[in-house]
Amino acid sequence: MVRHMDERAGVDPRRTDELWLRESERYASTHPRCLQLRERARAHMPHGVPMSWMASYFAHPPVWIDEGHGAHFTCADGIRFLDTNVGDKSTFCGIDPEPVVRAVQRRVAAGSQFMLPTRDALVVAEELARRWKLPSWQFTLSASQANTEAIRLARHATGRRKVLTFTGNYGGHGDEMLTAFAGEGRLSYLGLTPAADRDIDVIGFNDVGALERVLAAGDHACVFTEPALTNEGVVLPEPGFHDALRELTRASGTILLLDETHTLICAPGGLAEKWRLEPDAVVVGKAVGGGLPLGAYGMTAELCEAFERGESLTGRPGELATGGTLFANALSMAAARAALTEVLTPDAYKHASALGAELADRLEAVVAEAGLPWKVQRLGPRSGISFGGRLARNAAEADADEQPELNALLRLCLANRGVWEAISTAGPALSVAATRADVAAYVAAFREFVTDVTGTG
Ligand SMILES: Cc1ncc(COP(=O)(O)O)c(C=O)c1O
Known part of the structure; x- marks a missing residue:
């Protein structure tokens, strides 16, 4: 070595x-x-x-x-x-939580995929809404995909292109998120489009001064971050950081998107519950599927309205780019229902x-x-x-x-x-x-x- x-x-x-x-x-x-x-x-x-x-x-x-x-x-x-x-x-x-094993066995015998909703999806959305105090949810197969869609939603809802994140914030394997994670020459990820960093600004975690400077322009769709960074060891927020983050995002009309894919292991409603954070959108994944593939993102009523609206604030008509054939499949939703209601108890x-x-x-x-x-x-x-x-x-x-x-x-x-x-x-x-x-x-x-x-x- x-x-x-x-x-x-x-x-x-x-x-x-x-x-x-x-x-x-x-x-x-x-x-x-x-x-x-x-x-x-x-x-x-x-x-x-x-x-x-x-x-x-x-x-x-x-x-x-x-x-x-x-x-x-x-x-x-x-x-x-x-x-x-x-x-x-x-x-x-x-590894094999009994309620999830039971639910999956039952579901797979009754059909695991229809590209139509099952009642489990409703229960899971209701439970996530209760935990994160965000009313509306969409599902994917992974947190990477949930982050991708949540960022698209933020761009659509605000009519802004740029995203702000922090060096070391890993959000998944999309080109843009990997470029941001790699930061300025920190890691060399090969195979990404050279333009992937065009609309991403990256600053240091806990740097409130930089946050204030960058958000002042009012041209970011969202700040996208884990509440505490978990892919660089653990990097905790300093006292006052989250207050400043919320205040500055609100003042600049920027959506606060928290990725709780990892931090949801800390409490039923993740660090948002534990630290009383008030994000506009939240991404979860991994453990909520009880070991089966699942990602999800929650949003405020305003964001849900934008989600359903066929045109952006700038008046451009169209349909929000979301969805995938096996997203929210019956099997993943049955597993998530069992995981959330029977395993991930207080x-x-x-x-x-x-x-x-x-x-x-x-x-x-x-x-x-x-x-x-x-x-x-x-x-x-x-x-x-x-x-x-x-x-x-x-x-x-x-x-x-x-x-x-x-x-x-x-x-x-x-x-x-x-x-x-x-x-x-x-x-x-x-x-x-x-x-x-x-x-x-x-x-x-x-x-x-x-x-x-x-x-x-
Ligand atoms: C904080 C965070 N968000 C999102 C993801 C992406 O999750 P997945 O690989 O399940 O898409 C990861 C993966 O490690 C992660 O650590």
């Missing part, structure tokens, strides 16, 4: 090099079937995986899955893992957040005991380690603090100790199916990693 570690991480790069070799050999020797499957798959799938992230977000090869239950899955080599990636938040309900959120807090407390204790400068992130059920000695306030700080090799080594060491850690941009999250024993298992594996990496064993 190329070494990019610096002294701020408080570990010796030579030691981590040795560990990387030792742990890689251990991983290879315990995963012969997974590695064989990957070799076979290379003939028919780029990087030997059906979706590139399955290979690109870990430095070690992926495991191939046989089955999963609750907070654990078993790979093709028969090794059982505690899953703290939780499908990058998409299996926050647990008690389930309390349980997962309590586990997240316990995990963060215990990680902090391990780090302090080892005398390391690392900081521990907290966001409800989710935690994570900042190796740079501070909690980043924006993507620039998060980038500066990155320790890619140490990050990769942590994931490999945990995998060798029965914990499937989150993808490299995230930290461990506990699903509603996890227990205190799972927290203890994570902490034990993390403690071993710390002992090994500091040479104190």
Whole structure:
């Protein structure tokens, strides 16, 4: 591996090099079937995986899955893992939540797709409206698509082209959103249209001065952001940031679009409920589908009126560009109804957040005991380690603090100790199916990693 570690991480790069070799050999020797499957798959799938992230977000090869239950899955080599990636938040309900399994079995036997509405869709829309205090909802198959449509709605409703977002705010795989996430030369995403950044302005998270300056022109359709950034580790808003954001968007007639795809794991109505935010539109996805494909966006009555109106404020006639053949299919809606009404209960959120807090407390204790400068992130059920000695306030700080090799080594060491850690941009999250024993298992594996990496064993 190329070494990019610096002294701020408080570990010796030579030691981590040795560990990387030792742990890689251990991983290879315990995963012969997974590695064989990957070799076979290379003939028919780029990087030997059906979706590139399955290979690109870990430095070690992926495991191939046989089955999963609750907070654990078993790979093709028969090794059982505690899953703290939780499908990058998409299996926050647990891997096989019983109400979702039942609802899906029933629905699939009665028809899973009609391109017509089922009663489940109505219940799901009513439930999301109650949780996010936004009356009207539309459905897609993913949060990427929901964000794309919500941004289109904002442009249509305001008659404005430009969108403002924050560096490090990942909204999905559309050209425009990826360009914004990559920021000024931060990441090189290939294959995007060169004009994708034409209508996107990107500023630093928590930079109220820049927000004020950029919005003053009054030519942005929306500000599009997660309430706290979750794809750069965790970047929390500073006190007053959300108040300023709401005030400035209102004053400039700009729609505030909050993406709660990840942060909805924090409370029944996401961080909007927890922090009393008042967005004009909200995007959700992942966990609300109970593990099945689903994205959704909610809107105010005014936005719904614009949605239904056949022409924009500028008087241009037409139809808002939304929809897809399998969007809001009966199967996804049945799963979402069961997930929202039977799994994602207030008690389930309390349980997962309590586990997240316990995990963060215990990680902090391990780090302090080892005398390391690392900081521990907290966001409800989710935690994570900042190796740079501070909690980043924006993507620039998060980038500066990155320790890619140490990050990769942590994931490999945990995998060798029965914990499937989150993808490299995230930290461990506990699903509603996890227990205190799972927290203890994570902490034990993390403690071993710390002992090994500091040479104190
Ligand atoms: C905050 C956020 N929004 C939207 C998305 C897009 O979700 P999907 O990949 O399910 O379309 C992601 C994906 O990681 C995300 O992290």
